[in-house]
Amino acid sequence: MADGHRGITPQREDFSAWYNELVTKAGLVDRGPVRGTMVIRPYGYRIWELLQADLDERIKATGHQNAYFPLLIPESYLRREAEHIEGFAPELAVVTHAGGKDLDEPLVIRPTSETIVGEMMAKWISSHRDLPLLLNQWSNVVRWELRPRLFLRTTEFLWQEGHTAHIAADDAMAETMLALAFYQDLATQTAAMSPIAGEKTPGERFAGAERTFTIEAMMRDGRALQAGTTHFMGENFARAFGIQYTSSAGELRFCNTTSWGMSSRMVGGVIMTHGDDRGLVLPPALAPYQVVIVPLGRGDQAQDVLPAAIDLAARLTAAGVRTHLDDREQLSPGFKFNDWELRGVPIRLELGPRDLAAGTSVLARRLGEGKEAVPLASITERVVDELSAFQDMLLARATEFRELHTATVDTWPQFVAAVARGWARAFHCGQKACEDEIKAETAATPRCIPLDGEPETGLCIRCDLPSAYGKRLVFGRAY
Amino acid sequence: MADGHRGITPQREDFSAWYNELVTKAGLVDRGPVRGTMVIRPYGYRIWELLQADLDERIKATGHQNAYFPLLIPESYLRREAEHIEGFAPELAVVTHAGGKDLDEPLVIRPTSETIVGEMMAKWISSHRDLPLLLNQWSNVVRWELRPRLFLRTTEFLWQEGHTAHIAADDAMAETMLALAFYQDLATQTAAMSPIAGEKTPGERFAGAERTFTIEAMMRDGRALQAGTTHFMGENFARAFGIQYTSSAGELRFCNTTSWGMSSRMVGGVIMTHGDDRGLVLPPALAPYQVVIVPLGRGDQAQDVLPAAIDLAARLTAAGVRTHLDDREQLSPGFKFNDWELRGVPIRLELGPRDLAAGTSVLARRLGEGKEAVPLASITERVVDELSAFQDMLLARATEFRELHTATVDTWPQFVAAVARGWARAFHCGQKACEDEIKAETAATPRCIPLDGEPETGLCIRCDLPSAYGKRLVFGRAY
Numbered sequence: 001m002a003d004g005h006r007g008i009t010p011q012r013e014d015f016s017a018w019y020n021e022l023v024t025k026a027g028l029v030d031r032g033p034v035r036g037t038m039v040i041r042p043y044g045y046r047i048w049e050l051l052q053a054d055l056d057e058r059i060k061a062t063g064h065q066n067a068y069f070p071l072l073i074p075e076s077y078l079r080r081e082a083e084h085i086e087g088f089a090p091e092l093a094v095v096t097h098a099g100g101k102d103l104d105e106p107l108v109i110r111p112t113s114e115t116i117v118g119e120m121m122a123k124w125i126s127s128h129r130d131l132p133l134l135l136n137q138w139s140n141v142v143r144w145e146l147r148p149r150l151f152l153r154t155t156e157f158l159w160q161e162g163h164t165a166h167i168a169a170d171d172a173m174a175e176t177m178l179a180l181a182f183y184q185d186l187a188t189q190t191a192a193m194s195p196i197a198g199e200k201t202p203g204e205r206f207a208g209a210e211r212t213f214t215i216e217a218m219m220r221d222g223r224a225l226q227a228g229t230t231h232f233m234g235e236n237f238a239r240a241f242g243i244q245y246t247s248s249a250g251e252l253r254f255c256n257t258t259s260w261g262m263s264s265r266m267v268g269g270v271i272m273t274h275g276d277d278r279g280l281v282l283p284p285a286l287a288p289y290q291v292v293i294v295p296l297g298r299g300d301q302a303q304d305v306l307p308a309a310i311d312l313a314a315r316l317t318a319a320g321v322r323t324h325l326d327d328r329e330q331l332s333p334g335f336k337f338n339d340w341e342l343r344g345v346p347i348r349l350e351l352g353p354r355d356l357a358a359g360t361s362v363l364a365r366r367l368g369e370g371k372e373a374v375p376l377a378s379i380t381e382r383v384v385d386e387l388s389a390f391q392d393m394l395l396a397r398a399t400e401f402r403e404l405h406t407a408t409v410d411t412w413p414q415f416v417a418a419v420a421r422g423w424a425r426a427f428h429c430g431q432k433a434c435e436d437e438i439k440a441e442t443a444a445t446p447r448c449i450p451l452d453g454e455p456e457t458g459l460c461i462r463c464d465l466p467s468a469y470g471k472r473l474v475f476g477r478a479y
Numbered sequence: 480m481a482d483g484h485r486g487i488t489p490q491r492e493d494f495s496a497w498y499n500e501l502v503t504k505a506g507l508v509d510r511g512p513v514r515g516t517m518v519i520r521p522y523g524y525r526i527w528e529l530l531q532a533d534l535d536e537r538i539k540a541t542g543h544q545n546a547y548f549p550l551l552i553p554e555s556y557l558r559r560e561a562e563h564i565e566g567f568a569p570e571l572a573v574v575t576h577a578g579g580k581d582l583d584e585p586l587v588i589r590p591t592s593e594t595i596v597g598e599m600m601a602k603w604i605s606s607h608r609d610l611p612l613l614l615n616q617w618s619n620v621v622r623w624e625l626r627p628r629l630f631l632r633t634t635e636f637l638w639q640e641g642h643t644a645h646i647a648a649d650d651a652m653a654e655t656m657l658a659l660a661f662y663q664d665l666a667t668q669t670a671a672m673s674p675i676a677g678e679k680t681p682g683e684r685f686a687g688a689e690r691t692f693t694i695e696a697m698m699r700d701g702r703a704l705q706a707g708t709t710h711f712m713g714e715n716f717a718r719a720f721g722i723q724y725t726s727s728a729g730e731l732r733f734c735n736t737t738s739w740g741m742s743s744r745m746v747g748g749v750i751m752t753h754g755d756d757r758g759l760v761l762p763p764a765l766a767p768y769q770v771v772i773v774p775l776g777r778g779d780q781a782q783d784v785l786p787a788a789i790d791l792a793a794r795l796t797a798a799g800v801r802t803h804l805d806d807r808e809q810l811s812p813g814f815k816f817n818d819w820e821l822r823g824v825p826i827r828l829e830l831g832p833r834d835l836a837a838g839t840s841v842l843a844r845r846l847g848e849g850k851e852a853v854p855l856a857s858i859t860e861r862v863v864d865e866l867s868a869f870q871d872m873l874l875a876r877a878t879e880f881r882e883l884h885t886a887t888v889d890t891w892p893q894f895v896a897a898v899a900r901g902w903a904r905a906f907h908c909g910q911k912a913c914e915d916e917i918k919a920e921t922a923a924t925p926r927c928i929p930l931d932g933e934p935e936t937g938l939c940i941r942c943d944l945p946s947a948y949g950k951r952l953v954f955g956r957a958y
Contacts, residue, residue, distance in 0.1 A: 042544035065521035070511040098572040099623030144578030
């Protein structure tokens with residue numbers, strides 16, 4: 001087709017158009033009536049629920065507890081931490097009128113909850129015995145977006161935000177790294193993305209943090225997606241909100257705090273990591289339907305096959321496989337094949353009268369080589385194996401793609417070429433002005449100081465001053 | 480103690496003070512900084528999560544899918560359904576300023592989502608094949624409250640809202656009753672409350688609904704708590720938002736829609752149904768900890784017992800029992816006993832050096848007769864049985880309490896006496912003015928026309944006109 005499969009612009013032609021068309025056509029999401037808002041449709045929301053369930057388990061298994069803090073925050077709270085208000089002021093949505101009256105003090109809709117959590121922590125913590133306090137919240141937040149993009153940057157988004165308070169700075173740093181491991185593991189093991197973990201440069205830190213860490217994943221257009229961040233606050237928020245404890249020696253001290261967040265933008269990351277011109281490609285761990293069964297044949301023939309298809313679906317479901325039987329009568333098998341390819345279902349099972357007679361079903365994978373007849377007697381074990389192999393294959397493919405599109409560079413022309421198609425590992429002087437120049441010329445920013453980077457020094461890729469950080473940074477254009 | 484156990488006002492003295500003190504002291508919830516808002520602390524949020532998980536399963540098992548609609552709704556949307564805006568206008572919180580600018584059109588924070596869901600349904604539905612459309616959303620909503628009360632009426636609360644569209648009015652009515660059964664089953668089987676299900680009188684209907692159904696539970700002060708409502712909208716919202724489909728005969732028709740909601744106020748209902756002067760009493764199905772283990776003995780003795788306590792906790796956890804080992808060193812067993820009574824844990828297991836030597840643990844229930852030594856060898860089976868019996872006992876007790884405090888009355892003095900201590904089953908003429916008079920004199924309102932009421936007619940309890948509805952109404956003072 002001239003305009004690509006199913007009327008979707010091919011990735012190479014316009015990646016951004018491909019993405020916007022696909023997320024809508026695959027039924028993941030729709031634009032909301034208010035600029036920059038989105039409606040997450042059931043197929044997209046199920047992916048988010050699967051991400052949530054996975055991360056929630058990691059969070060709870062390490063002693064954190066869920067809680068819920070109010071949506072509306074007095075504007076004055078945000079002003080208590082100077083960098084925090086400076087960072088968030090331009091993005092705030094403000095309630096000035098409620099219950100039929102003008103409010104005495106404007107209320108902001110939370111853009112993040114450090115301030116209100118800080119206020120409550122100050123009330124709850126008095127002794128060292130109250131620490132550590134390990135909280136997490138699943139919620140919506142609002143940040144006014146000038147350049148919205150579905151899932152990736154929306155005026156309202158869904159996320160979790162961890163908020164913890166500790167005695168020692170070391171404990172808070174350990175927590176910051178633990179949360180980073182949650183995100184790295186979730187993204188790698190569950191989303192089959194292959195992000196790298198690292199620290200943000202000072203210019204890219206969270207507003208009010210002493211150190212910010214990130215996982216950065218490479219999308220199929222070579223751009224970086226920040227897919228989760230964790231922040232070590234030191235005593236900044238504790239001082240702003242009076243979060244203090246009495247030590248075992250009876251001294252009053254400030255806590256060290258952290259915060260960390262993963263959001264619905266991760267759904268966008270999954271799409272842009274695995275999708276192709278035929279549509280979505282979903283990792284089995286996040287696929288609403290891991291297997292779709294399409295009965296073949298029309299009229300009476302279809303009626304003969306249907307009981308066997310229902311039985312097959314029941315067996316797979318009983319084996320823990322999320323299975324969908326597509327028994328829509330008015331649609332042809334070919335239409336259904338295309339539809340489920342578009343929607344990224346990992347495995348399709350076809351069941352026709354001839355298959356049934358042979359005691360087999362035809363198995364087709366969303367990626368990879370042709371179809372294969374599989375005996376119905378052993379099909380559940382086979383499907384479970386195939387799903388596991390599909391998950392592994394996606395992760396391997398994402399890792400290979402990232403490595404192929406990352407270059408270690410020492411000259412400016414090499415750098416420019418590298419960030420035009422992917423990422424560059426390069427030395428940098430650590431100066432904000434130099435970062436800004438690089439961004440102005442190439443649109444690339446320092447994504448992170450990779451945790452696993454080799455200790456190395458050299459000259460700044462841009463200005464030839466000696467490198468900072470003791471290792472190369474990863475640069476790339478970002479979402 | 481003069482002021483009741485643990486400094487909590489006794490229920491008989493001031494039920495409202497008892498409630499407010501208990502929810503805070505038991506660590507369920509705290510007041511937020513903005514008037515009428517609440518912070519749900521981990522112990523309270525866990526109860527909500529258990530309610531959510533249970534209801535979510537019921538919702539999904541019947542073919543509904545979760546989705547997510549935006550928090551912010553253009554004010555004009557609410558005006559499209561005349562009764563709807565009239566009902567909600569006084570409670571709206573309005574965003575007038577965002578992203579550093581005044582907005583062209585004010586946005587309201589959703590008080591409920593019929594309008595924005597209606598707008599999107601109109602976009603998604605075109606054919607009869609798209610129906611029924613069965614959606615549900617877990618979210619926060621904001622309704623400005625003049626008389627806030629933690630969990631029961633807060634400016635922001637958490638809830639689920641089901642929204643469905645159907646071809647026929649009968650289908651939508653069946654859905655309305657199905658959702659009512661979700662709530663009745665959740666409240667009865669899981670929350671061990673004993674609500675009655677019925678229809679609201681016209682004066683108590685949801686703004687924009689043709690029929691509203693409710694479950695009404697009796698609290699231990701005899702008042703009613705509306706714990707879940709379901710609404711049959713007929714074509715009202717379909718006409719306001721253009722939710723239309725083409726029938727199989729090719730005709731363009733309006734859908735019939737429903738909506739239904741259950742909220743965090745249910746947590747308040749659990750507390751007021753089961754709690755006593757010693758603190759919370761939690762039904763095992765909703766208890767964050769079903770069993771708490773308290774090791775006895777101090778110093779070296781405690782150290783001897785601890786490994787056995789850890790082993791016991793592990794065995795119970797493996798058997799699916801939510802178990803907490805209270806190994807806080809600085810607190811006495813007596814303090815811990817009181818603390819876990821206050822927090823409503825159904826079963827306490829004590830383990831001291833002498834118990835250990837005898838191969839037993841002392842089991843104490845939150846309600847009911849004394850302690851009992853139970854052999855450690857068979858303790859998991861015993862605990863599972865005890866939890867089940869405790870759950871059944873709470874439901875039986877709530878049912879008995881409701882029946883004891885509900886009177887069938889035919890004279891005005893009987894009515895006044897009945898609603899002063901509980902509920903009255905009485906005839907009513909169906910006139911709004913008469914309902915208002917009854918409320919003005921007794922604070923009682925018609926809670927519902929009970930589904931299981933006997934067909935009966937008589938004279939209005941207040942004005943002697945012939946009764947409407949064909950059966951007695953249930954009247955009571957409500958939260």
